[in-house]
Structure formats: C-alpha cells, structure tokens
Amino acid sequence: DTEVTQTPKHLVMGMTNKKSLKCEQHMGHRAMYWYKQKAKKPPELMFVYSYEKLSINESVPSRFSPECPNSSLLNLHLHALQPEDSALYLCASSQDGRGLYGELFFGEGSRLTVL
C-alpha cells in the first residue's frame, strides 16, 4: 500500500463551523506533512510531524490546529476560518522524519471552501 488517503475530498464550511481534515498512511512512514495550495500557486508548507511530534509550524494561524494521534494518522482541525483560507489542503508522508529519506508521498488533497 503506497497510498496517502485524505478525507473528505471536498468540504464546504461556514466561518463559524468546526471541521476536520483527515489523512492516513499505512507505509510505516514516520514523518507527515500538511501543505496548503491556492489556485495556480505552488504548495506551501504548513506543518511537519516527525515521529508523532510537531517539528515544524510555519507560523500558521491558530485557527488551524494539527494533530497526530498515531504514526498513521494526521488531522487538521479547522475553526473560525476565513474565506481566504479556501484552498486545496495536501497531506504527505515520508519514510524518515530526520531527512534521511526525502521522497514525499502525497494524497490527492481536500478541497476546502469557506463561505
């Protein structure tokens, strides 16, 4: 199984809603990532988890809250988002969180629309 699975594929939410994006991998990878991608722009790194610990937070607003319950799962909790947060949210994983194996496996993304 070489897949990273993201759910839901599409999400529409209001600015007062609380929702979550989920990501799962069963490749035994120990690093997991969240990226945000706006239309016609490259992916922007948001968070990195290495061995289930948050190792990088790229100054992301607190309305985005990541969680790594175990080595296979990564969540992104969303609360009080703004319309400009509408984007494609990509999850990725890599074998080793210490940078020894750099290949990232990406999911297909969750397309978020904030009304």
Added chain:
Amino acid sequence: DAKTTQPPSMDCAEGRAANLPCNHSTISGNEYVYWYRQIHSQGPQYIIHGLKNNETNEMASLIITEDRKSSTLILPHATLRDTAVYYCIAFTGNQFYFGTGTSLTVIP
C-alpha cells in the same frame, strides 16, 4: 535552504524529449535536488532525485552539472499525460519548499 528558479512555462512536441532546466546556484553540499510534478488538481508526484551524479529511472533522467549550480530533468519521450507543473526542489532536513515550477504543455 537553497532557492531554485525555473522557467514559468515550456512546450514540447509529443514523442520528443522534454528538457526542463532548474537553477540552484546557492545549493549546499548536502542538499539533494528533487523533482516532483503535479497534474491538474492532483497531489504532487515524486519523479527523481540526485545529489552529484546523474540519475535515471523509469520516468526520467536527471542531469546535474559538475558545480551543482543547475540541473535538467529529461522526459525522454513526452506524452500528453506528461502535461503538468514540474517542481525542482533543493532539499535538506525534513522541509520541502516548493518553488514556482515550470508548467509543461505537451503538444500533439
């Protein structure tokens, strides 16, 4: 992390080789060069990576100059399915930062 620069767009005739350049003049000795591509509305896909030597796999070849200041990704026989945005990344540690990429259009 070293910054990479790529041309914003390129065209290539179907069946011909596509040569995508990348400049990474500030790359350090332990930074790998990675290439990914992203087909419209899909997640990025790993293509190939290298440090010093040229590399080849079933998808592409990577040519890195001796001074490591630039590299070229070669798709030997481009097909319509190779139309995508191609990203060149200088990687160290666990932080992948994507540059602006090259939008490759393969023309029938």
